[in-house]
Amino acid sequence: MSVDIVLTVNGTRRTIPIPDPRTTLLDLLREGLHLTGAKKGCDRGQCGACTVLVDGRRINSCLALAVSLDGAEVLTIEGLAEGDHLHPVQEAFIAHDGFQCGFCTPGQIMSAVGLIREAQAGNDPERVREAMSGNLCRCGAYAGITEAVLEAQGAMSQHTIRDSATRQGEAA
Amino acid sequence: MSETAPRTRHGSSIGQPLTRRDGILKVTGGARYAADHHPPGMLYAVMAVSRIARGRVTHLDVAAAESHPGVVAVMTPQNKPALAQHPDEKHDGFTFRLDLLQDDRVRYANQPVAVVIAETLEAATEGAALLDPAYEVETPAVGLDAAREFTPPAIGVGDPADMETGDVAAGLAAAAKTIEATYETPAQYHNAMEPHAVVATWDGDRLDLDMPSQGLAMAQGRIAGLFGIAPSDIHIRSPFLGGGFGSKGMIAGPQVLGIMAARLVGRPVKLVMSRPQMFGPVGHRAPTRQTLRLGAAEDGALTALDHHTLTATSTFDDFIEPSGGVSHTLYAAPALATRHRAVRLDTGTPLFMRAPGEASGSAALEAAIDEMAEACGMDPLEFRLRNYAETEPASGKPFSSKALRACYARGAEAFGWGKRPLAPGQMRNADGLLVGWGVGTATFPALMFQAEARAVLKASGEASVAIGAIDMGQGAWTALAQIAADELGLDIDAVDFRIGTSDLPNGGIAGGSAHTATAGTAIKGAAADAIAQLAGLATQDPRSPLYGAGNAGVIARGGRLVRRDDESRSEAFTEILGRAGKESVEGKGSAGPDAAREHYAMHAHGAVFAEVTVDPDLGQIRATRLVGAFAAGRIINPRLVRSQYYGGMIWGVSFALHEQAVMDPRTGRPMNANLAEYHVPVNADVPSLEAILVEEEDPHVNPLGIKGVGEIGVTGSAGAIVNAIWHATGKRVRTLPVTLDKLL
């Protein structure tokens, strides 16, 4: 029983057949759409490597059924930069060496983007650390990650944040 | 040794804190890891793994799996492709026995027992579940008391199990103070964020693989042997590893199963392990029980150090965690003994895991040293300085370099150690929580393995450097390119730098904290060879301004060869090659341990200072501040090195406070085989880290003076934290990790 769903992925609205309702958003992105930036580290919501934004909110894409997200807007790491122009969070991760092996990095970055949009942490490093604790990094790049989130957030005025959120929406 | 800050520049590139050259790929999702590949026609393979730790598989419901829509094939011991070698054949110390469906035996929990191959991942996954194996269960040996001790023929990768120098019994008898303490460390699983994966495509007897590997040539050799094909017919791409930590040093059984599955179905196959499956067939750090006996004179000078390790290996293969090694190196005990004993348990075979031996051994030794310092009424840092080893205690050799005193001093200063009260339980924070400070000494050997590299200078002005080196996060893409650029006298952006595939010169293994030293030395040699050839062309050509300078009389800089004795005389590489009518010169280089190792003890050192906060009533612990000062020879890229130290220190936090595989004592199954309950630190667990790079020049260790930084951060850190917990609470917890229940 194949079901068609409509997803807006990285600004492009598309109709996507879901031949198997068991398919998670993560597996759809990785195996179906070949958007392999989001990673499968645990497949059970325990590591955060699969984090993407759905309707502007960061979630674990491994624990979301694709078929249930009909109509949703999905932003993955592949849709974050604008051409060669990196998103401030991406820039900050490079500058602060917020990764080593890079496997958890797309999830960390999407989580950071979500965190900044949530606007709950302010510039308190302890709140940032807590809010980033859903993204495991086995290499131990946490210090750089926290610095990167704070710097990127500082660089993005609230206006910029809203503007980019809107742009992502309008691109749909 | 100098206590000044490390030089930021050693050359144009070396010593500079460049950002990662693979950074943009990694922050955009463009870095493609093995499981990110989808060759045309690819199928999905999913393993079924054993629920029991010992016994036999008596039935697999193959029919149920085969009838699941989308399932293409079920690979079992009955129909698996024939192998040219039995997976239990051993060829050397680096060959580990693999579980490749050779029979119906089960020798550990989560052992692969079948593989289901299907058109979709969902179908393969459910197909594997439908196999629903039945078993004949045998009682497994679980835990260090469950089997008979034996003396292993070798520990680690071939060291003797026992070592003694001096008379330990006499040293203990003569001591004014003695302590004896037993420490336990649990089984730990590497759990790199990237599960082991393979995407395998056969073309006749040629094999194409996307597969994370810390050692491409060794993987090639193992696969070639198993399948009876030539190593050169195997092409492995491994440009990025999502972490290795030792678990990807050898090709893992599940990766071979993916290759077998592809052979069985005649189509490309992707096999990715699930997280729970990672707790079995891909190695782990074995549990240890370490008993330390120390004696000291009135002035705190050690009279004897005895370090006994009991650890475990599997029932079918040997890897013995060499925990005693750190005691050979660190403290100037005139009498010193280490022994290793082992038991055989029904687990997967242990494997090297970040600082194998050093991590577990250091955790015990540093705690014992702290207990000895307490017994002597001395500050633990002062006690360590009192017992500072000027030569390596076990061998008597001089150190090739050792800036540990500077590490102690710089770390203590940055941490504020001087304000530490001697007695425990004296410090509280503003909220009434207990605060404690502890120190641990870090050490890791400076190893060298074998590698080869190629450097090509072209008449067009381009250069390319190639080596089958591996970046698993430590930064090879960047640091090795920095070495290549400097040795060729070029800007880093002028070098086309290639690593991570098996068709490049053998880059050796990314492990033992030796990869930058080894691969870097090979690159240095290749570059020097290319430059020498170029110099030969120029200095023997009367038309060159360098004519007559002799090879040794020129240096490469800025794309030109320059006369040493007259820098106004130089010539561009392109001109030299152009005039000689050569398209290019190709240099070759190699690296390996040299004779200096006979004469010197070679180790990196460091000191880690830890602050913990402990809730006095609830027992909850947080490592609120860590300062590490490390001396590891020449630093190629301080930004990346600092990240390596941070990562190691966080592993120390994990070792001290979090990680342990919890085995059911009756079944031998890991009951926390997931990342929700197998705890590794989260961001909030490490609020403050500082790593100090202490300058150290080492003329002996290798031509680049590099000692390696990947593992040393784990050592020292766990001990420092455990010692800080004692300082906060007055409790010596000797069973790691220190969970809150142990403090109630």
Next chain:
Amino acid sequence: MIPFEYVRATDVADAVAAGGAPGAAYLAAGTNLLDLMKGGVSRPTRLVDITRLPGLAAVERRDDGSVRIGALVRNSDLAHDPAFARTYPAVAEALLSGASAQLRNAATAAGNVMQRTRCPYFTDTGSACNKREPGSGCDARGGETRLHAVLGWSEACIATHPSDFCVPLVALDAVVEIAGPAGTRSVPLDAFHRLPGDAPERETVLEPGELVTVLVLPPEAARFSGHSRYLKVRDRTSYAFAVVSAAASLRLDGGRIAEARLALGGVALKPWRAREAEAVLAGRAPDEAAFRAAADAALAGARPSGDNAFKIELARRLVVRAFQRAAAGTPERLPALPGSAFAPASEAAHV
């Protein structure tokens, strides 16, 4: 996971009709259900997607002072609803101490109430578990039991309920509204989850097809807003299930405790309301002696179910600390580390 039929419900009646079929399960965010399905623990043959049911995604305040939390309100939205967090600070703190930001963004209020135990012998299909497979036995007994129940357990099951959210909710007398084939009904949350007894497979009072639609906090629940805290002891600083947790609420009057509420998490197969402890505190001064007496009362019936005797003493100490924090007053802003022992006292100071 096994193949299933996917049904998207358009209203509650539609959902209940579809959800009553044998093998059916309701799907909201799926953060717990999909996890269990991937592990083979849950094998529903039909998923009824309730994420689009109208009217269930709102927090509604009634004139009588009660608040109605729609089943589909996301955990993070509820915790970050300023009016809600101000009135029910322990609920917000509990929500934010749970899981990760990503999971809280997805997980729903009703899903949180419906989440199932983390007992490894339940989630591991190779183990005997009376809850997963009635009558098969309990491999947790005699196994790894450090985190298992110390209250209300039976020989058949020693698992615990993992929710943080439910702990303050049960302390505040929350009520569960349920829609079913026979209409709607209300059940106190304290009576919603069942203790294991002889039938640990029956986890809640829900009948086949019944669906949680609303969680109601009664008007009285708002009286504790000035003195309510949630405190959660765990094995790492964040992103960990509770070893033991406590929600403590006080209503103070003239320096005395007019009314106290206490519930414990991580100790039993349900969020554990400790009414005996509340009774001890009524009328007393909010001091350590009183809180200790309350703690003793709360844990009076506790007994270890394995290697977990430490949890009993830990729970006692936690009760004291949670009440001390509650007595000190709800902080103006939730601490950076919600529910944590390491939340600075400065942030927890009386406003």
